[in-house]
Amino acid sequence: MTTTIDSFAGEDILSVNQFDRASLDAIFGIAHEMRVLVERFGGAEMLQGKILANLFYEPSTRTSSSFTAAMQRLGGQVIPINNVQYSSVSKGESLPDTIRTLESYADVIVIRHPEVGAAATAAYYAEKPVINAGDGVGEHPTQALLDLFTVQEELEKIGGLTVVMVGDLRYGRTVHSLTKLLLNYNVSFVFVSPDILRLPADVLDAVQTSGHSYRQVDDLHSVIGEADVLYMTRVQRERFTDLAEYDRVKDFFVADKELMAQAKEKMIIMHPLPRVGEISYALDDDPRAAYFRQMRNGMYIRMALLAALLGKA
Amino acid sequence: MTTTIDSFAGEDILSVNQFDRASLDAIFGIAHEMRVLVERFGGAEMLQGKILANLFYEPSTRTSSSFTAAMQRLGGQVIPINNVQYSSVSKGESLPDTIRTLESYADVIVIRHPEVGAAATAAYYAEKPVINAGDGVGEHPTQALLDLFTVQEELEKIGGLTVVMVGDLRYGRTVHSLTKLLLNYNVSFVFVSPDILRLPADVLDAVQTSGHSYRQVDDLHSVIGEADVLYMTRVQRERFTDLAEYDRVKDFFVADKELMAQAKEKMIIMHPLPRVGEISYALDDDPRAAYFRQMRNGMYIRMALLAALLGKA
C-alpha cells in the first residue's frame, strides 16, 4: 500500500538490520489491518493458491504453528517439513539443494536451522522469498518484529517509553534483536540482569552510539516503577558455574504480584515464551500481562510479512 | 438446528457424561447429514476460514487423521502438532501455556495426551473449544460417540438391542465409555471376558443402578446367537500374570467364520481398531463386519462436533 511495503515483494526477511523506521511503520500498519481482518472475519483469501514450505531443522511448535496459521488465515497452504535429518558432518543433501528443491514446489520458504547463517545461505540460493525463523544464536527477526508490534498495539506508541529488559541479557537473542529495533525510536532502556548475564558489548555499543538513555542494574524491584514495558526472559541455571550465585540471584528476576503492585497501572509485561518460573501464573489475569496477546500478534506480523513478500499487501 | 445442537457452540467435548439422549439424537442427526453431504458432494465449505490445532502428545494416526479429514471436508484448515516433547518432570512449557498459545492461532483445539485430566486442564485454560481425543486411561468421548452412531446407522435403532461386549472389559476404555452412553437407551448387555478382565465395579454399578438387563459370561460361543451388536476388543497377553491362563482362554474371545455362522443374519461386528487377531481377516467381506464403516462414521461424528462447537451446525 505504501512504496515501502511494495518494496518487500520478492525480498527475504533475514535480520532486524533490514528494517528502518519507515519500513517498521509500514509493516505494523499492515499487521494491524491483519488483526482487524482476523477479529472481524477470521481471515481472507489474498494468498489463495500460494504455498509456504515450512522447513524446521529443529522443533519449535510455537513458531512453526504461528507461520502455519498466518498462511492459512490468508487462504494459503503449507507444506510442513519437520524432523529433517540434519548433521553438518553427514553426507546428506546440502542446504542449497534442499532449498532449490523446495522452491520448485512452493512460493515462499520459512526456515529454522540450528546454525548461524543458514537462512542467509538459503536466501542466497533461492529465487523465492526466504524468511529466517531462527538460525541458532543468530537472528529470529519475526520475533523481534512481533515484540515491537506488541508495544505499539498495546500502548499505542513506542517513542517516549521506558523499556525494562530483565533476565539473561547476555545470551538472550530476543533481547538483542528487540533492542536493535528499538533504537529506531526515542526510548529509554533499563537493563536488569545478574552481573554475569549483562548485555554483550556489541549491543551495548549500539545503544551508546545511538545516544539512547540507558542504565544497567541488578535489582528489578528498584526500577519496576519506571517501566512502561517490562520484557522478561529466563535466567537459566545452566549459565552459572557458581550455583550458589544462581540461588542468590534468581529470585531478583521474577515478576509476581508483589512486584507488580509497584508497577504503573498502564504498562505491559511481555515474554517471548516459553516461561519457566520467571513470571508467576498469578499474573496471567492481570490486564497488564500482554504475553498471550503477544503470541497472537506474532500471527498478525507473519501474515503481514507473507502478504508483503508475495506482493499482496 | 435444534436448541440442543446450538447449545454446543463454544463448548468443550471432554467426557461421555456430557451427553444425554436429546443431545445424542441431535449430534447423530447432524452426523448423518454429514454422511449424506460427503457421499454426495465430498464435503462442504461451512468451516472455511476456521483453523483446528491438532495437538497430539502421543501418536495416534487413526484419530489424528480422522479429525484432520473431518476439518478439511468442511473447508477448514489444520495445524498438525505431533511429537511434542512431553515429560511431567521436565522443565518444558506447561500445558496451560501451550494451550493459550495455540488458541491465539486456532479456532478449536483437539488434544491427545497420556495423562488423565489433561484435556480438562486444557479446556479450563482455553477460551476456544477443546475436544478430548483421549487422555490416558481417562476418556476418549468421540470414540464412544462414533461407536454408538455406528449402531444407529447400521441397525437404524438402538433401543431394544442386545449388545455383546467381548474381550478386555476391565481396562478397555472404549467399552466403559460406550456402555455409559448405552445407558441412555433400552438395551440388554452381555459382557464376555476372562474372569480377570471383567468390567470394573464402577461401570457395572452404573449398569445395575440404571436397571438395565445384563449378564457376565466367559464363553462367547454360548451367547453369539443373541447379539445384535458384537463389540470386540483385544485381550492383551500383557494383562496376564499366568500365561498358561492366557493360552487357555485367548481363543474364546475371537470372532471367526465358525462363530459367525451361529450369529443372526442382521447384526453387526464392531471393533475400535487396531485389531490383532481377535477378528479373523476372513470376516472382512462379511456384510455384518461394520468395523471399517465404523472408522468412516468417526469422520462424520467429528465433522458434526466441529461444526457444532464452531456454531455452524
Place this chain on the structure above:
Amino acid sequence: MTTTIDSFAGEDILSVNQFDRASLDAIFGIAHEMRVLVERFGGAEMLQGKILANLFYEPSTRTSSSFTAAMQRLGGQVIPINNVQYSSVSKGESLPDTIRTLESYADVIVIRHPEVGAAATAAYYAEKPVINAGDGVGEHPTQALLDLFTVQEELEKIGGLTVVMVGDLRYGRTVHSLTKLLLNYNVSFVFVSPDILRLPADVLDAVQTSGHSYRQVDDLHSVIGEADVLYMTRVQRERFTDLAEYDRVKDFFVADKELMAQAKEKMIIMHPLPRVGEISYALDDDPRAAYFRQMRNGMYIRMALLAALLGKA
C-alpha cells in the same frame, strides 16, 4: 481428455510396466498443461474438496513435499502421515487395516514403504486409488515418469536421442525404471559404470530383446560427446568391498566443467537427487543442468496423475 487419460480414473499407479506409449503421451500432455497452469496462475481448483492421505513409512522430504504441493496446487487437501511405527515383526496394525482406515477418510492414497510389494498390497485392499511413492528396492514409478517427462519438456522429443546413464546402474532403482520407460521410444543407450555396478541382467535383457542400440562402458569421458541426455546417479562407497577399487574409479563418474566442455551444446544433465559429489556445484548455472527443473517437473507429473486418478484430468 483422451480415452487413455479417462481410463486412469479410479486406477492405481504401481509400476512403470503399466505405461505404454499412448498413455505416456496422454500423461505428459496433461503434465504440460499443469506446468502452463502453474506458471500462469499458480494452480487451479479442480481437486477442491478432495483429500490425499500421504502415508510415508520412511522419510522422503522431496517426494512427500512434491505430492503435497501437487495436491495443494489443484485445490485439494493433504493428510500428512509420517513416522508411522513400522516393523514387520511387531504386533502393530496390518498394512491392509491401515489402508482401509485411511481410505475411509481420504480420496486417494500415496504410500512410501520400505518393503517391496507394499504398494501393491495397499492397492489390493483399497477401493480408492493408490500411488506407489517407492516400495524399497521395488519401484518408484512417478520418479521414472518425471524423469522421462523432463527429457520431453527439455528437448521437445524423446525418439532419436542418445541417453547416457552413469554411476550405480546395478542398484539404482531410478535407472532401471527410466530405462524400461525409454524402451517405448527409439533411443540409443550408453551405460557407464564400474564393472561391479553394471546394469542387472533382467534390465539388460529387456534392452536387448527390444532391439535397442546400447553399449556398456566404464569411462564417461569417452562418450560424453554423444550424450543428448546425461543421467547421473551416485556411486556409493558402501557398494565396494575393495575400497582401493572405489578410490580408483570414483572420479570417472563425476560431471564437472571439464567434462561438460566436451558435451554437446544442446543436451541436458539430469539427476534424481540427492547428489553428493557426482555433479559439481559449478555446473548449477550451466543452462544444460536440468536437475532442478526436473524437481519441478515432478510436481507437474504428480498433479497430472492425481487429476487423472480422481477423474478430473
